Amino acid sequence: MPCMCTTSLTPEPPSQEGRHLPMWNATKTSDLKASRRRHGPRALLLVTALVCTGLAVPHTATATTAAPAAAAVGYEAESAQVHLGAVATDHAGFTGTGFVDYTNVVGSHVEFTVDAARAGDTALTLRFANGTTTDRPMDITVNGTTVATGLSFPSTGTWTGWQTRTLTAALAAGQNTVRATATTANGGPNLDSLTVGTPSAVTDWSTAMTDSTMARYTPTTIGGWSYPVGLYLYGQYLTYQRTHDPAYLSYIKSYVDRFVDANGVINQSFNSLDSMQAGRLLVILHHETGQQRYATAAKTVRDRLDTYPRTAEGGFWHADTSSRAHQLWADGVYMVNPFLVEYGKEFHDSAYADDEAAKQLAVYGSHLQVAGGLLKHAWDESRTAAWSDPTTGLAPEHWCRAVGWYSMAIVDVLDAIPADAPRRPQLLTILRKLATGLERTQDPATGRWFQIMDKGDRSDNWTETSCSSMFTYALSRGAQQGYVDRHFTAVAQRGYQGVLAKVSLGADGLTNLADITIGTNVGDYAYYAARTRATNDFHGLGAFLIMNEQLRGARKS
Numbered sequence: 001m002p003c004m005c006t007t008s009l010t011p012e013p014p015s016q017e018g019r020h021l022p023m024w025n026a027t028k029t030s031d032l033k034a035s036r037r038r039h040g041p042r043a044l045l046l047v048t049a050l051v052c053t054g055l056a057v058p059h060t061a062t063a064t065t066a067a068p069a070a071a072a073v074g075y076e077a078e079s080a081q082v083h084l085g086a087v088a089t090d091h092a093g094f095t096g097t098g099f100v101d102y103t104n105v106v107g108s109h110v111e112f113t114v115d116a117a118r119a120g121d122t123a124l125t126l127r128f129a130n131g132t133t134t135d136r137p138m139d140i141t142v143n144g145t146t147v148a149t150g151l152s153f154p155s156t157g158t159w160t161g162w163q164t165r166t167l168t169a170a171l172a173a174g175q176n177t178v179r180a181t182a183t184t185a186n187g188g189p190n191l192d193s194l195t196v197g198t199p200s201a202v203t204d205w206s207t208a209m210t211d212s213t214m215a216r217y218t219p220t221t222i223g224g225w226s227y228p229v230g231l232y233l234y235g236q237y238l239t240y241q242r243t244h245d246p247a248y249l250s251y252i253k254s255y256v257d258r259f260v261d262a263n264g265v266i267n268q269s270f271n272s273l274d275s276m277q278a279g280r281l282l283v284i285l286h287h288e289t290g291q292q293r294y295a296t297a298a299k300t301v302r303d304r305l306d307t308y309p310r311t312a313e314g315g316f317w318h319a320d321t322s323s324r325a326h327q328l329w330a331d332g333v334y335m336v337n338p339f340l341v342e343y344g345k346e347f348h349d350s351a352y353a354d355d356e357a358a359k360q361l362a363v364y365g366s367h368l369q370v371a372g373g374l375l376k377h378a379w380d381e382s383r384t385a386a387w388s389d390p391t392t393g394l395a396p397e398h399w400c401r402a403v404g405w406y407s408m409a410i411v412d413v414l415d416a417i418p419a420d421a422p423r424r425p426q427l428l429t430i431l432r433k434l435a436t437g438l439e440r441t442q443d444p445a446t447g448r449w450f451q452i453m454d455k456g457d458r459s460d461n462w463t464e465t466s467c468s469s470m471f472t473y474a475l476s477r478g479a480q481q482g483y484v485d486r487h488f489t490a491v492a493q494r495g496y497q498g499v500l501a502k503v504s505l506g507a508d509g510l511t512n513l514a515d516i517t518i519g520t521n522v523g524d525y526a527y528y529a530a531r532t533r534a535t536n537d538f539h540g541l542g543a544f545l546i547m548n549e550q551l552r553g554a555r556k557s
Contacts, residue, residue, distance in 0.1 A: 072125075072197035075112045080194075084108035085187075091129065091159040094192045099129075102136075102187035109138075109181035109188075114196045116171040122196060124178060125166040130189040131159035133445065137490050138188050141179045142169045150490025153189040154447065154497055162192060171196075183490075205503065205511075206239040206548045210248060212510035213541060219254035225268055227335055228519070228538035229255070230278025235545025237284055242549065249288060256281050256294075264296025270304040272319035273335040280339045283346050295347065302343055305336070305356070311381045315363040318378070326381040328364050329522065334405035337361060341416035357413045358423040364406070365430040368394070373437025374453055377402040378522045387522045395522050398453040401539065404470030407434060408546070411474045414483055428483060435484040438471050439491050447498030451517060452528050460529045465502045465515045469543035472496050473550050480550075496551050499544065516540030 076096035078087040084103040091099070102108045116122060130136050133155050140148040147169040156163045169178075178196075182188040213222075213232065223229045233252050240248035260266050260282070270276055279301040286294035309317045311326060316336060318329040337357040344353025368375040377395040380388035387395050410431050417424060441453045448463035449471055450456040472495035478484040479492065502514045516537040520528070534540075 072123075072195050073114070075114055075194045075196065077110050077112075077191045077193055080113070081111040082109075083111070085110065088190070091131075091190065093129075093160045093162050095127070096193065099190050099192040101190055102182055104185060104187040106182060106185055109179050110191050111177055111179040112194045114171070114176050114178055114194070116173055116176055116196070119171065119173045121168050122171045123166055123168055125164050125195040126153075126180060127162055127164050127192040127195070128153050128156070128189040129159050129162045129192070130154065130156050131161070132186070134186055135444075135447075135490075135494055136186050136189045137183050137493070139181045139183055140167065140169070141177075141181070143172060143176055149486055150183055150493065152447075152490060152493035152497055154494065156189075159190060164195075204552075205500070206235075206545055206552070207243060207245075208511050209513070209541060209544060209548075210236050210239050213536075214247075214251060215510060216536075219251055220258065222255060223538075225259050225275070225278055227274045227277035228542070230281060231542030232538040232545070233278070233281055233542075234284075235542040235549070237281075238549040239545055252281060253285055253289070256285055260293055260297045262293060264293035264300075266297040266300055268300075270301055270308075271321070272324070273316060273329075273332040274319070276301050276304075276339055277335040280342050283339065283342045287346055298343055298347070301339065302347075302349070302353075305340075311363070313363050313366075314359060315367075316360060327378055327385060328367060328381075329378040330364065330368050330375050330402040330406040331377075332405075333361055333364050334409040337409050338412045341413055345416065354413075354417040354421060355423075358417055358421055358427060361406075361410050361413055361430070362423050362426050365410075365427070368406070369430055369433065370394070372440070372454075373433035373435070374398045374441070375403050375406055375434070385522070387524070396524055397528060399520065399522075399528050400449050400451055400453050400464050400467035401470070401517060401520065403434075403453065404467035404474075404543070407431075407438070407474035408470050408543075410434075411477045411481075411483065415477075415481065431478060432484055435475060435478060435488055435491075438475060439488065442471075442491060442494065443498070446501065447494035447496075448502075449495075451531070452525055455525065458525075458529075462515065462529070462533065463498070464517050464533075465499055465513060466517065466537070466540040466543045468495055468499050469540065469547040472499060473543070473547040476547075476550050492551065496547065499547065512536055513540050513544055 077100040078096060078098040082100055084105055085100045085108050087098045088101040089098045100110050124140070130153055135155070136153045137150040138153060139146055140151055148167055151165065151167065153165060178194060180188060180191060233255060236248055237252060259268070268275055279298060282294045282298040282301070285291070286298065309320050309325070311317070311328065315328045316332060318324040318327045318332050337360055340353040340357045344350035367379040370376060375398065377397060377399040378387070379395070380393045383390055383393050389396070410427055414424070414427055414431070438449070441456065442449060443456055443463055446463050448465070448468040450461050451464045452461055455461055472492045475484065475488045475495070476492035479486050479488040504512045504514065506512050512535050514533070514535045516534045516539055517531045518534050518537055519539070520531055
């Protein structure tokens with residue numbers, strides 16, 4: 001029987017599954033200026049608008065200084081300069097006197113001349129329709145500088161299904177040019193208008209999701225010491241780093257303080273990698289508060305690795321139990337290695353931590369990655385597990401969240417380790433092969449990824465939200481950092497829109513995130529396909545927040 005995520009105050013049993021070192025704020029909690037507390041969830045967009053706002057763009061689209069919000073001004077596409085396209089009126093619902101129908105060639109574009117009262121970040125909202133089933137990505141430039149590469153303009157269902165895409169870019173005071181250029185032979189979508197200035201309704205999905213979760217659970221009722229809760233609260237911390245809302249950090253502290261006493265004693269055995277993931281909250285709280293007890297508790301996790309069982313090549317077993325002996329699960333690399341590099345930076349132990357984290361990813365990758373770039377869920381050195389191939393030791397399937405855990409971990413570790421780290425070239429090779437596999441298996445209809453990744457043609461397979469968030473994060477961050485080719489930004493954009501399509505608004509005014517697989521063991525195709533498709537499971541909420549903070553341009557290089 002697979003272990004399910006615990007909600008008790010006792011340690012989670014060895015389970016199933018198990019980013020980048022946080023950009024630590026220099027300001028401690030005690031020094032933060034008072035900020036207005038948000039009361040209840042944000043007002044949200046209607047579900048029909050979810051896919052088209054809030055937007056994922058490379059960080060280069062965001063400047064370091066922001067201008068005060070300007071009144072929105074609209075510019076009609078039919079009045080702009082059109083290259084390889086024509087003004088048309090044959091599809092209803094457009095504004096003004098028409099819209100631009102792009103010629104189906106690479107390089108067709110529409111260029112707007114717009115005015116800005118002052119220099120600074122400004123919202124740019126493009127109204128479009130795409131009646132095909134194929135994405136029609138475009139590069140967006142401002143005054144000749146690219147601010148979004150391969151920006152996704154997905155299907156809107158019909159040519160009269162007008163929707164919007166919003167990004168933020170730096171405008172100069174006075175006159176500016178904004179050009180939208182088709183990047184594929186399909187040309188661009190039908191383009192109706194450009195609105196310059198703050199849109200009337202753009203949801204901050206990170207705060208909306210965090211506020212909704214905090215409304216549902218207190219720090220006491222959210223669950224026990226476990227990796228799904230740890231994952232979610234790490235995502236909440238990323239949201240805190242951007243918003244500086246003290247309630248977000250206070251909530252995390254209240255949760256952790258249930259398990260760590262005044263002397264730093266934490267009542268956990270740490271006999272599984274899963275149990276170590278929430279340890280990164282200890283590092284965060286030491287950084288934010290300076291309290292020694294969090295350092296003491298974090299060292300308990302670090303010291304456990306000195307005696308933790310390993311394979312012959314030094315890979316950490318998934319758990320120190322007979323049922324997990326000699327096994328490497330792709331999930332496990334995320335449970336311990338982001339903690340390790342963050343611990344190393346905070347407590348001056350990077351010489352060990354960085355090398356160990358890189359080693360673990362290399363060992364795991366050498367066994368789990370197969371032809372085509374994807375990873376199998378697990379590998380058994382002893383070949384005794386019921387699921388292991390007697391020759392290769394590999395599990396039979398590419399289960400999406402297992403691969404998602406690995407994809408996030410490898411990007412985070414690459415962010416942390418030195419440029420001349422000995423294993424860095426090997427990790428880059430693994431990631432680049434993986435990225436190719438992810439692009440190949442992305443569902444073209446939704447932008448998401450399937451539960452069993454390489455079998456999307458089967459009727460009982462389904463697209464899963466947590467792994468889709470993980471892959472979207474990893475590809476976006478990897479392209480931003482130069483670990484993978486920049487064209488993967490467009491793959492991430494499609495993934496982001498696919499995940500947003502799974503967000504809805506409940507009758508209680510709270511956000512819901514659907515189609516998240518619950519905690520999962522290693523199994524066969526039928527087992528994965530039949531897993532419960534949950535709503536608001538912490539695996540999905542945490543991955544969503546990590547993804548959203550990356551794609552909304554908040555992450556710094």
